[in-house]
Every structure is written in C-alpha cells, then in structure tokens.
Amino acid sequence: MTRAWISEAAQAREAQIGALIAGLDADGLERLLLAAVERNRAIHEQECVNLDPAANVMNPRAEALLAAGLSSRPSLGWPGAKYETGLEAIEEVEVLAMDLATRVFGAGYAEVRVPSGAIGNLYCFMATCSPGDAIVVPPPTVAGHVTHHQRGAAGLFGLRIHHAPIDAVRYTVDTDGLASMVAEVRPALVTIGGSLNLAPHPVRAVADIAHRHGARVMYDAAHVSGLLAGGVWPNPLDQGADLVSMSTYKSLGGPAGGLVLTNDAGLAERIDAIAHPGLTANYDAGVVAALAMSLLDWQVHGYAYAAAMVANAQALAGELAGRGLPVVATPLGHTMSHQLAVRADEWGGGDAAAVRLRRANLLASGIGLPDGEGLRLGTSEATRWGMGTSVMTELAGLIHDALRGDPAEVAPRVSAFKARFGTVQFVR
Numbered sequence: 001m002t003r004a005w006i007s008e009a010a011q012a013r014e015a016q017i018g019a020l021i022a023g024l025d026a027d028g029l030e031r032l033l034l035a036a037v038e039r040n041r042a043i044h045e046q047e048c049v050n051l052d053p054a055a056n057v058m059n060p061r062a063e064a065l066l067a068a069g070l071s072s073r074p075s076l077g078w079p080g081a082k083y084e085t086g087l088e089a090i091e092e093v094e095v096l097a098m099d100l101a102t103r104v105f106g107a108g109y110a111e112v113r114v115p116s117g118a119i120g121n122l123y124c125f126m127a128t129c130s131p132g133d134a135i136v137v138p139p140p141t142v143a144g145h146v147t148h149h150q151r152g153a154a155g156l157f158g159l160r161i162h163h164a165p166i167d168a169v170r171y172t173v174d175t176d177g178l179a180s181m182v183a184e185v186r187p188a189l190v191t192i193g194g195s196l197n198l199a200p201h202p203v204r205a206v207a208d209i210a211h212r213h214g215a216r217v218m219y220d221a222a223h224v225s226g227l228l229a230g231g232v233w234p235n236p237l238d239q240g241a242d243l244v245s246m247s248t249y250k251s252l253g254g255p256a257g258g259l260v261l262t263n264d265a266g267l268a269e270r271i272d273a274i275a276h277p278g279l280t281a282n283y284d285a286g287v288v289a290a291l292a293m294s295l296l297d298w299q300v301h302g303y304a305y306a307a308a309m310v311a312n313a314q315a316l317a318g319e320l321a322g323r324g325l326p327v328v329a330t331p332l333g334h335t336m337s338h339q340l341a342v343r344a345d346e347w348g349g350g351d352a353a354a355v356r357l358r359r360a361n362l363l364a365s366g367i368g369l370p371d372g373e374g375l376r377l378g379t380s381e382a383t384r385w386g387m388g389t390s391v392m393t394e395l396a397g398l399i400h401d402a403l404r405g406d407p408a409e410v411a412p413r414v415s416a417f418k419a420r421f422g423t424v425q426f427v428r
C-alpha cells in the first residue's frame, strides 16, 4: 500500500511503522497500540514542554467525558424533535453546551455540531457563498490558513480565492489595499484572522469595507479562541464580523472540534441547516460534553488563564529578544496574544528550527512571515501547566540554548523543568 504521492520522508516513516506491525496478531497489535498511546502521554506530559500554540492539555474531567458512552450514540436533529429516540439526556448536553458557548463568547447563536475548525470554516463559506463566488482572505505571509486557500475548504468548495494585500509591519491585512481589492473583485465573503496573531486585526475597518460592498465577514478565531473566551482580545462580533469560526482544542483547551458563532439569526439558521442535515448526520456528543465542561472552566477562570497566557508570551518574547534571538515585533510590541514568532533563516526555516527544538524536547512549528519563515511559539499549554512569568527567564534560556547550542544537551534539562509542573491549572 505504498502511497507514491507522499514525500519520501513520509514513505520511509510509513515503511518503518509497517515493519513494526507486520506479522503481529490482534493481541500484538493491541499491545503496540496501547504502548503508543502511553508513549504519547509521556512525550507530551512528561518529557517535553509544548510551545506549539495549537496545542493544549484538557481538564481531566473534560477528557473523561470523551470516553463516557456518549460518542457512539447518534443524535440527529433538534432537541425535542430528534430522528432517534432515547436521546433525552444527550439533548440536555447539547443545549447546555450551546448555551454556555453563547455566554462565554458573548454571541447570540453558537453551533456546536462542528467536527473541526476547518469544517467550521467550511460551514461559514457555505452559509455566505456559492461555488464560483469570490472571497478575499489573508495570505500565508501573514499566516492565513490553508482552509481559506485553494487547497483547503474554500478552494474545494469552488470559491475564487483572492489573497488580500498585507500590512507587513502590523502582520495583518492592509485595509487600504483591501478596500480597492473588494471594490474590484466583489467578493461574497472577506475573512480575517490566521494562525499567528501578534496584534488584534483591524476587524472594524474590514467589516466596513466588506459591508459597503455587500460582502460578509468571517473571523477565524482558531487560535485566539481562548483569548476571546477570557475577554482579553477584542470580540470580532462586537466589531462587525458576521461569523466567528474556531477550533476548540487550541488556546481554548477543549476537545478537538469546532465552534461557529454569530449574532445574525439568518446566518444562524443557515449554519444550523449546514450542520444537519447538510454536512453531518450524527455529531459526537462526547466531544460536545467535553466542550461544555471546558467552557465551565472558562466561565470561572477564563480571564485569569487568558491574561496569564498573554503575560507569559510577552515575558518569553522579551527574554528571547534579550538573548539576541530575532523575535518578530509589530508597533504594539512582540505580541498582544499568547503567540510569538522568531525569524528562522538562521536555522534554514521554521520547520527546520522546530525539528531542532524537538531534539531538545521543546515542541513548536514553523509559520509564514512577510519576508521569510518563522518559528512559531505559544504559551497556551505551558500556562495551563502552571508555568508563570517568573519561570519564563528559565524557559527562554532553554529555548535559546537549544537553538544556538546543542539540543541534545538541553533535552534532559527541559524534562527536569517540566517535571516541576504536573497539574493542570485554571480548572474548576
């Protein structure tokens, strides 16, 4: 089953795993499976410090709900009018989660039957556009996401994609250039927000431009979801965005899933019909229950957690810059969010820098920058393990030594550092 179309490195890794599993019977395969699951926990919860802003650790009480007998129960349709019977309890989970989401995010309507942030974006595209329509989106140079591009949901849905002109200084779209582009291409939708958010995006200006030309605005909050829930980032719905789509496992620290918010009843009705019967029959009620448990944490500890993430990111960025590392900055400083970026030319690109950090037990990833590649770091998970600003000096030292020194020498120091932070914080 060689997949000739994947990279040589991927083919080699698949072959290596193929050799491991070859000839094993069901018991042998189960042992291997369970060992891999344990090993994953050790990597992420003991050996490494995860500085990928797309990563987080769940409240164990939320995680437990993923294995509580909900996920195998089909639940199609509206509460009180379901297609199947016996769903009285799941209806309570569903309505509770929707209600909590509207409260935590200050939104009129919340759609929880969303399998992922990517599918949440597709829901938004389908609710506002028809195939063949134009959309204007942030390009990869300001961390616009593939779901908005040709190879992602937008392209697969048949939208004509226009990359917005960028403001390389503020690391977002350029609103003057956007106004000209929107007047010319007449998009049905303008999107804003991406995978690296160093300062709030000009949502109000984007919405004014889009609405003047009859276009809708979708804010992609996949990464800033936790900052929104904690109230430390401007709420795009208050600034004119028509739709907000997000992932629920990144800074929000919930299960892998998606969430779509709007204040517009007409759009909410379309999203509802896209969720069901459009793109899902059943949804995963276990994920929705885990999301509800996570949102309860946000109701109680949201501001403290979000503010701590941002304080940590600012402290870490300052410490890294102080050690001579090329930390990206906007006129508002290194970062206003939980994310930061380091120019990665020195290591042959962001992905190469991330691979180097992995050898030091530090997890991160690459990211596009206006003039090259960056290494993207974030504090969502570190903060949740209880690392505060007082240890960002130490953490910056480890990152610096891994990037400029010998990663293998740093690896045990990172594990020893992580061992001091073993309990998930900001949970009820």
Ligand SMILES: *Cc1c(COP(=O)(O)O)cnc(C)c1O
Pocket (backbone or CB within 6 Å): 054, 116, 117, 118, 119, 121, 144, 145, 147, 193, 194, 195, 220, 222, 223, 246, 247, 248, 257, 258
């Ligand atoms: C991660 C991400 C997504 C997709 O999220 P999934 O939940 O992983 O599908 C969408 N948009 C942006 C900007 C992202 O960074």
